[in-house]
Amino acid sequence: MRLTVACLLLAYAVALSSSATVIENGMPILWGHTGTQLTDLPIENGVVNPDPWHFLHRLTLYRLMIAATDPYMGTMGPNPTDSPMWGLPLELAWMLTSGRLADPTAETTCGHQTGDTMCISTKSFWGCANYFVSAMPFLSAAQQGLMGPEIQVQLQIPVGVQDYCTTYADCSASFPDAMSKWDAFFKDLVTPADPTLPENERKDAVLGLFWAAQSSSIRSSSGCNARRNLFSSTELSFSNSWLNSAEYVAAARFQSNLENSVRFITPLPSRILLEGDVAPNIPDLSETENHILQIFNWMQSIDSLLAGRLVPTWQNAMCSVRTREEGRKMLENLLLDSTYATSSFLSIVTGMALSC
Template identity: 60%
Template structure:
């Protein structure tokens, strides 16, 4: 309760991947401070019969995820038998990592929001990461409410700090400002209901749901452009990492990666445990682990190579992800690239070129 608050030949090598935790993603096997989040709508503030969460408080924002997962789990049986198989768990870990790595704090230094000496639970409206996450938390929550996943006629109005006007706060407001984005999240939730009564196999249902989920996810990613001005408060290496992080989502999304808790921990553990500063250059950042350095190097390589090739690498990858079996192999390939330092980037390019031409 709240207080007041992822070709065939590469599969042989998958077992060689060794993951060493770097970023702090969980505590007691769950997302950061999960037990302190709200499991019921009534755990969030209500004023005049309107639900008014404060998305600028970490526990409130994480509670949005907890409520979405609980409401959608009955429609996610094709994902698997574990309670943590929903793809939405990946978003909870992302938010927790942003907290522990200091990325939700005020980067301008004007306030102590989110800092160790200030309100640690505060999410700064000036944080690029906090702003980007808004489109992966608030938007999905408002859409879920509109689609009836929390019951009928549940009005929601997000709180916003005084003087801040560039964040939408209601379904109508967000749908007006970002119609394509909201339509994609609505389609995801509507697709869950359709899948629940479909006679398709679980494999087909799972792939379809993940396709809708990643379409919505990429809609949110595209909307993050609204946060661009906030990058000015960060170092060049951190901005480069943020840009590379955004670009990598194209590959993960096209493979219909099942971002459940277990898989997300594996892929996100090598994320940098602190904000990058001037002079940081992977894979030679002394105070970051070998895994963190490797992940930063690979993220940068993927974005740079795709830019050099004029977007060809992304187009080839999307073409290669042309079937359920192909997407399964794609996820294994990403696993090798991101988590196995011994896996050659040249091999990655060779495999996706060959696979794309065979689709």
């Protein structure tokens, strides 16, 4: 990756920011410093060899995937940022600016202000979990020919680190369900299984394949869970809620385009949560950050009271194009509208599930 002095200075300024920022000039942060073609990534002996533990390299993987799939995303809408893949680089941007990609043990300066601000620590739960929704789809997209004919990719891995797959063959052997779902998504983009579907149903089908692949990748990241113990119990609880939230948006087939993703990612906590942080009364977080943390806590409490049945009930309710449209609106109200009655959410979801 060709890094300029300006890029390094900008990265340093971002790392010092007092609040998490995911967008600049209408694009994910540092987007202008990513590569726009495969040759911007390291290549050794004809094999593309990016370093996914460098923020700009990982962000470049997303940029290349978005560019490669955009010609097939017409059903998503007329705007160039309507692809559901935009949510992925924005989520990575939030992890960077909120400090979640840095070494949580502070045994190294990886990701810290005093070290390499573009470094993604292999010890970070967040950097680990995100690996599975960046490396896997990129390897699949390359295998399916979206990056060009016969492209070979071998991802770099830090010395002494063993628990990450780095090639398409590796990932397919270790995580066959996730990789087969990414393959199905990319194949269907290029050659739809049913090209006669009405536009709204085709859009729903594409989103269904996308979220099936992303959800399977997140489940494949279970090996990252031990890293959560390096954070406070409050941050650990939040990470549980974050993982659960993926189940809700996946079932509703949320269109994670740039505009929608900014609205839902911006309220996430702009720093790592500490012991003693209790929403909605965390003084250095905004009202919207406190609200979304309070909602996450409420959903965990309700799920506990229902003996873990809230997510399955929601998934059962998301049984048609119509109910998924309603579900997306309900999630928007619940997470972004502080006046929305949580009791109505539970009763509506239960009623929807019974009617399916």
